[in-house]
Amino acid sequence: MNGAESLVHSLLKSGVDVCFANPGTSEMHFVAALDRVPGMRCVLGLQENVVTGAADGYWRTAGKPAVTLLHCGPGLANGLAGLHDARRAHSGIVNCVGDQATYHRPLDAPLTADTEGFARGVSAWTRTSAKASEIGADVAVAVQAAKTSPGQVATLICPSDTCWDDGGVVAEALPVPATPQAEAHAIRNAAKVLREKKNVLILLGGPTALTEAAQLQAQRVIAHTGAHILAETSNAKIARGQGRMQLDRVPYPPDAAIARLKDYEQIILVGSKAPVGFFGYPNYPSLHYPPKAEITVLTRQEQDAVTALTALAEELGAPKVAMPDNGPKPELPRGAPSPEGLARVIAALMPEDSIIVDESVTYGRGLSPLTHCAPKHDWLQNRGGAIGYGFPVAVGAAIGGGGRRVIALQADGSGMYTVQALWTQAREKLPITTIVLSNRKYQILIGEYQNVGANPGPTAMQMLDLGNPDIDWVKLANGMGVGAATASTLEELADLVSQSLSQDAPFLIEFLI
Numbered sequence: 160m161n162g163a164e165s166l167v168h169s170l171l172k173s174g175v176d177v178c179f180a181n182p183g184t185s186e187m188h189f190v191a192a193l194d195r196v197p198g199m200r201c202v203l204g205l206q207e208n209v210v211t212g213a214a215d216g217y218w219r220t221a222g223k224p225a226v227t228l229l230h231c232g233p234g235l236a237n238g239l240a241g242l243h244d245a246r247r248a249h250s251g252i253v254n255c256v257g258d259q260a261t262y263h264r265p266l267d268a269p270l271t272a273d274t275e276g277f278a279r280g281v282s283a284w285t286r287t288s289a290k291a292s293e294i295g296a297d298v299a300v301a302v303q304a305a306k307t308s309p310g311q312v313a314t315l316i317c318p319s320d321t322c323w324d325d326g327g328v329v330a331e332a333l334p335v336p337a338t339p340q341a342e343a344h345a346i347r348n349a350a351k352v353l354r355e356k357k358n359v360l361i362l363l364g365g366p367t368a369l370t371e372a373a374q375l376q377a378q379r380v381i382a383h384t385g386a387h388i389l390a391e392t393s394n395a396k397i398a399r400g401q402g403r404m405q406l407d408r409v410p411y412p413p414d415a416a417i418a419r420l421k422d423y424e425q426i427i428l429v430g431s432k433a434p435v436g437f438f439g440y441p442n443y444p445s446l447h448y449p450p451k452a453e454i455t456v457l458t459r460q461e462q463d464a465v466t467a468l469t470a471l472a473e474e475l476g477a478p479k480v481a482m483p484d485n486g487p488k489p490e491l492p493r494g495a496p497s498p499e500g501l502a503r504v505i506a507a508l509m510p511e512d513s514i515i516v517d518e519s520v521t522y523g524r525g526l527s528p529l530t531h532c533a534p535k536h537d538w539l540q541n542r543g544g545a546i547g548y549g550f551p552v553a554v555g556a557a558i559g560g561g562g563r564r565v566i567a568l569q570a571d572g573s574g575m576y577t578v579q580a581l582w583t584q585a586r587e588k589l590p591i592t593t594i595v596l597s598n599r600k601y602q603i604l605i606g607e608y609q610n611v612g613a614n615p616g617p618t619a620m621q622m623l624d625l626g627n628p629d630i631d632w633v634k635l636a637n638g639m640g641v642g643a644a645t646a647s648t649l650e651e652l653a654d655l656v657s658q659s660l661s662q663d664a665p666f667l668i669e670f671l672i
């Protein structure tokens with residue numbers, strides 16, 4: 160058995176059976192091993208951020224890591240934005256990066272690069288395999304690292320001779336450390352704050368605090384104490400819709416965030432970070448909460464928020480409560496495009512258990528309150544702020560979701576970073592309905608200009624405008640095998656969304672907003 164075969168066998172033993180790939184010469188033995196070792200679903204992405212973003216989306220819905228196959232330092236570097244967003248979302252991913260053969264590396268051939276250096280900035284765990292007999296054991300440790308709470312990026316660099324040499328040894332799966340529990344004093348402290356203090360905010364974030372199970376316990380706590388509750392601005396996955404809390408998020412715009420948080424004297428963090436701005440601005444506070452507010456940590460991101468919130472509810476003597484009814488589905492709206500209309504179309508039409516991949520940027524800021532009444536669904540956001548996460552995450556979310564409908568809300572500027580993912584959606588026949596929010600601008604940056612105290616002149620405006628020429632999304636999608644149509648009214652949007660939901664295939668709607 161060669162090293163590559165032991166690598167694939169070891170991944171399968173550790174429960175990793177989906178590979179998102181963009182290979183090159185140094186990965187040919189891995190690719191060949193995929194033919195000889197059955198059981199790995201292989202999905203080709205035509206740019207590396209498609210590959211890494213898909214692995215991110217896969218973790219978020221499947222709850223287990225996929226492996227990526229990337230080509231040398233430059234291939235990994237192309238995928239770094241996706242890995243940055245994945246790291247911020249606490250997505251577990253195993254990257255296998257092919258590289259120069261060990262004896263060839265000192266010759267400084269063209270693709271030689273600081274592959275480990277590129278990897279370290281986005282990975283919690285990085286290793287370069289030394290020989291074929293060790294690569295199986297190395298990848299088992301990589302999977303263990305990826306699965307360790309709260310979910311981590313692990314990168315194994317595989318020099319090509321470690322793959323083609325004989326002597327591969329298959330490694331068994333390693334035990335994954337249990338999710339750590341909150342300390343007993345953290346639960347007592349939070350209970351004391353909730354009993355004795357006023358103007359208390361509970362802030363939910365991270366992988367476990369936004370699940371349905373955690374929300375049931377959080378609902379007990381707020382019903383009993385009258386504390387307020389919010390989620391962080393961007394979240395990897397929030398369980399939403401009927402049977403879930405009507406959870407608002409800390410607003411993105413700094414003024415709105417500061418106004419929303421100004422009266423809190425106490426903030427209890429449950430898997431979250433005390434809110435800071437995405438950016439600093441001249442003469443503007445970086446902290447979006449009052450600096451005098453006291454911060455109490457119930458759980459850190461890697462800790463089990465469900466058990467901690469249950470213990471907190473018990474400590475407070477909070478009775479069990481039913482989730483509030485989130486109201487009836489809305490009527491389908493008609494007329495000119497509006498964010499409220501978009502929210503109503505989605506809330507009215509999404510099937511139960513849909514996955515919403517949200518890269519709606521400015522247009523989507525108000526969608527949350529109007530979609531609580533939708534059937535139960537998961538809402539995925541970009542936690543890292545590196546745009547272009549939407550199309551690829553939709554690919555991975557659909558594959559990890561095993562047939563669940565994905566509805567991707569995709570701002571046009573962000574979509575152009577990773578538009579190649581549409582081809583993968585078509586090839587894999589994924590049930591993804593994409594609504595491209597076509598405003599033909601970098602709208603958010605026009606607002607950011609004002610935030611930094613500048614006024615865009617004609618040259619600056621050219622850097623923020625996506626017209627001249629207009630991007631033809633229908634042709635782009637068709638060119639990659641995805642059916643598509645344009646909607647310029649809410650009724651056209653609703654018709655196209657309904658049609659697409661009846662097909663087990665991707666469909667793209669260019670919504671002219």
Ligand SMILES: Cc1ncc(C[n+]2csc(CCOP(=O)(O)OP(=O)(O)O)c2C)c(N)n1
Nearest residue numbers: 520521545546570571572573600601602603
């Ligand atoms: C990788 C990366 N490159 C550039 C940026 C800077 N950036 C932030 S938002 C944005 C434009 C977003 O435009 P669009 O997706 O069309 O959304 P809109 O603002 O129009 O709602 C840019 C270029 C970024 N955040 N990440």
